[in-house]
Amino acid sequence: MHWLDLIRRRPGMYLGTGPPNYGAMLDRLDTWIVGYSEAVRAHAVQDPGIELYSSFWQFLERRFDRPMEQGTIPTLRLLCLTDAEAWETYWRLLAEFRGADDAG
Numbered sequence: 001m002h003w004l005d006l007i008r009r010r011p012g013m014y015l016g017t018g019p020p021n022y023g024a025m026l027d028r029l030d031t032w033i034v035g036y037s038e039a040v041r042a043h044a045v046q047d048p049g050i051e052l053y054s055s056f057w058q059f060l061e062r063r064f065d066r067p068m069e070q071g072t073i074p075t076l077r078l079l080c081l082t083d084a085e086a087w088e089t090y091w092r093l094l095a096e097f098r099g100a101d102d103a104g
Contacts, residue, residue: 002049003036008091022083026090030073052098059097 007029012018015028033053040050057068060075068075073090080086 004049004053004094007032020084022087026073026077026083026086029090030071033073056094056097059100060093063093063096 007014011025011029015025015032017024017028019025037050037054039045040047057072060072061068064075064079066075070078073086076090076093077083077086080089
């Protein structure tokens with residue numbers, strides 16, 4: 001998931017906006033992830049990061065005991081009080097997911 005690490009460190013460079021524009025950051029991150037995932041599938045590129053990330057939504061469903069049918073980022077935005085909180089929560093949960101994956 002190297003590409004997500006880059007985005008987190010420099011959202012303005014990859015998403016074209018940064019804090020305090022968390023709503024735009026979340027929208028663009030969601031679009032970026034969907035677009036990248038589709039490009040990887042369409043071109044049959046092997047990316048271990050995207051293969052791992054594809055199970056992130058299942059981790060979140062178990063964590064929150066609710067479906068992620070609206071999408072990962074839209075659902076987190078519903079669960080958080082602000083977009084800033086959703087942004088931080090996304091990265092915290094992704095780190096937790098990666099740690100759980102490393103552990104087991």
